[in-house]
Amino acid sequence: MRVCFLFYEDCPSHERALERLREVLDEKGIDANVEVVGVESEEQAQELRFVGSPTILLNGQDIAPPPPDSHYALTCRAYHLEDGRISPLPSPDTIRRAIDAAEKSEPGDG
Amino acid sequence: MANLKPGDETIAFELPGIDDHHHALADYEDKEAVALIFTCNHCPYAQAWEDRIVQTQADYADRGVRVIAINANDPEKYPDDSFPRMKERAQEKGFNFPYLFDESQEVARAYGAERTPEVFLFGKHGTLLYHGTIDDNYEDPGAVQNHYLRDALDAALADEEPPVAQTRPIGCSIKWR
Numbered sequence: 001m002r003v004c005f006l007f008y009e010d011c012p013s014h015e016r017a018l019e020r021l022r023e024v025l026d027e028k029g030i031d032a033n034v035e036v037v038g039v040e041s042e043e044q045a046q047e048l049r050f051v052g053s054p055t056i057l058l059n060g061q062d063i064a065p066p067p068p069d070s071h072y073a074l075t076c077r078a079y080h081l082e083d084g085r086i087s088p089l090p091s092p093d094t095i096r097r098a099i100d101a102a103e104k105s106e107p108g109d110g
Numbered sequence: 111m112a113n114l115k116p117g118d119e120t121i122a123f124e125l126p127g128i129d130d131h132h133h134a135l136a137d138y139e140d141k142e143a144v145a146l147i148f149t150c151n152h153c154p155y156a157q158a159w160e161d162r163i164v165q166t167q168a169d170y171a172d173r174g175v176r177v178i179a180i181n182a183n184d185p186e187k188y189p190d191d192s193f194p195r196m197k198e199r200a201q202e203k204g205f206n207f208p209y210l211f212d213e214s215q216e217v218a219r220a221y222g223a224e225r226t227p228e229v230f231l232f233g234k235h236g237t238l239l240y241h242g243t244i245d246d247n248y249e250d251p252g253a254v255q256n257h258y259l260r261d262a263l264d265a266a267l268a269d270e271e272p273p274v275a276q277t278r279p280i281g282c283s284i285k286w287r
Binding site: 011052073077079089 | 152153154155157158161187188248249280281282283
């Protein structure tokens with residue numbers, strides 16, 4: 001599985017989010033090399049279609065797909081938690097569900 | 111870094127609020143404590159804490175505490191932080207405190223505010239009692255160990271020094287022009 005973690009240094013939750021991502025990958029027994037990308041300019045944000053920090057892509061798919069009209073910017077990202085609250089980082093369950101979905105959509109071994 | 115340290119006096123200001131009235135800090139000089147909170151609409155840290163800000167104002171209103179929220183973000187870069195969107199957000203979330211727009215960003219610069227949210231709590235003598243974050247867990251209100259703002263408010267109302275006078279504000283950076 002290709003795992004990409006995009007962050008903007010200015011948003012303080014990115015270290016915790018990366019730690020959480022790695023914890024969930026470990027828990028799932030997935031030995032993936034996490035590509036960590038720092039987004040440093042508005043131009044880079046546009047180029048990477050970066051809607052905010054942190055953003056986690058599994059096989060190129062966002063773990064919490066943003067609305068189609070989202071704008072790309074150097075900003076912190078709001079995640080909706082299961083109980084309706086807003087958090088600056090995705091919950092472990094959000095990451096787990098996205099991993100499950102990404103695994104299901106991967107081609108089988110044959 | 112904030113321009114004020116505990117013990118420093120307020121910096122006067124007058125700003126438009128979402129109620130279409132101007133609010134001066136001097137309007138609240140009869141209060142036992144005033145918590146100025148630099149915040150905004152779009153930042154997830156501000157959103158994560160805003161219910162707690164509303165609850166704090168509700169819990170302390172009868173004891174002479176006034177929360178004043180100020181948004182200083184550049185709405186051209188962050189349209190969700192425009193004045194009309196501030197009005198919408200306040201209505202949607204039931205803000206029970208003035209929500210002011212620092213369009214020129216002069217107030218935020220004068221205070222040296224850097225983050226949203228960032229608290230400057232003043233006591234009845236108009237001196238800074240506490241500066242920093244609201245509490246120590248933006249993600250889970252149920253897991254908070256240190257209620258910095260509430261503890262400082264309790265101390266202010268008892269005319270005592272707060273147990274912690276400064277913490278590092280945690281949140282998005284203020285979006286300067």
